[in-house]
Amino acid sequence: MLDVDLHFSRGDFQLQVQHRFDPGVTGICGPSGSGKSSLLALIAGLLVPQQGRITFDGRCWVDTARGCFLPPHQRRIGLVFQDGQLFPHLSVHANLHYALRWLPAAQRRVAPDAVIDLLELRPLLQRRPDQLSGGERQRVALGRALLMSPQLLLLDEPLSALDARLKAQILPFLQRVRDQMHLPMLYVSHAPQEIAALTTQVLAIADGRLAPAIAADA
Numbered sequence: 241m242l243d244v245d246l247h248f249s250r251g252d253f254q255l256q257v258q259h260r261f262d263p264g265v266t267g268i269c270g271p272s273g274s275g276k277s278s279l280l281a282l283i284a285g286l287l288v289p290q291q292g293r294i295t296f297d298g299r300c301w302v303d304t305a306r307g308c309f310l311p312p313h314q315r316r317i318g319l320v321f322q323d324g325q326l327f328p329h330l331s332v333h334a335n336l337h338y339a340l341r342w343l344p345a346a347q348r349r350v351a352p353d354a355v356i357d358l359l360e361l362r363p364l365l366q367r368r369p370d371q372l373s374g375g376e377r378q379r380v381a382l383g384r385a386l387l388m389s390p391q392l393l394l395l396d397e398p399l400s401a402l403d404a405r406l407k408a409q410i411l412p413f414l415q416r417v418r419d420q421m422h423l424p425m426l427y428v429s430h431a432p433q434e435i436a437a438l439t440t441q442v443l444a445i446a447d448g449r450l451a452p453a454i455a456a457d458a
């Protein structure tokens with residue numbers, strides 16, 4: 241699984257994290273500016289630590305002492321952000337299949353039809369993103385991330401732009417992904433009900449330091 245032992249600083253902000261993540265869904269909560277997105281960006285390879293190591297299943301992703309740095313596209317990570325960042329000019333079908341262009345056939349472990357059915361995207365395939373609700377757009381973003389056949393899924397407040405009704409609609413889809421895809425996930429959220437509904441362990445981050453949270457609904 242994912243092992244992180246790193247130090248990262250940017251201006252006055254310092255992130256110091258040493259943690260072995262469990263398989264399953266790990267919730268990460270903490271106040272604004274505490275370092276949640278920075279931690280995900282470091283794991284994804286979008287930021288580089290000044291010092292430390294990240295390994296996944298024993299493979300080096302970063303090791304500053306050894307000069308090892310695996311670029312983001314070679315880490316096979318699925319990323320979902322608050323705003324799904326779909327290509328506005330492409331249909332849902334084309335957005336989903338865009339992911340596959342860059343993935344060598346030998347690395348494809350997820351069948352597009354299986355993801356489309358899991359997330360109930362079939363009726364939406366010909367629409368463009370501006371013809372979707374916010375919740376539907378996030379389902380497509382999740383589908384696109386899954387089609388990359390990721391070995392790790394990072395979700396950074398994926399529901400925070402949605403109102404309560406849309407959140408309630410999309411939570412069951414995230415639970416399906418959790419229960420059927422058997423992918424380790426890190427799930428950043430401010431919302432205790434999302435954390436409680438989805439995660440198998442919860443970590444709290446404060447001032448760039450990570451610690452087990454007292455309770456999932458705290």
Ligand SMILES: Nc1ncnc2c1ncn2[C@@H]1O[C@H](COP(=O)(O)OP(=O)(O)OP(=O)(O)O)[C@@H](O)[C@H]1O
Pocket residue numbers: 250251253270271272273274275276277278279
């Ligand atoms: N691009 C940037 N340049 C400089 N400093 C940044 C940048 N992005 C974030 N920071 C700073 O890094 C620190 C950690 O930010 P980060 O976005 O990781 O926090 P967060 O916990 O994800 O916050 P939020 O919940 O508001 O998204 C903060 O002090 C923030 O001001």
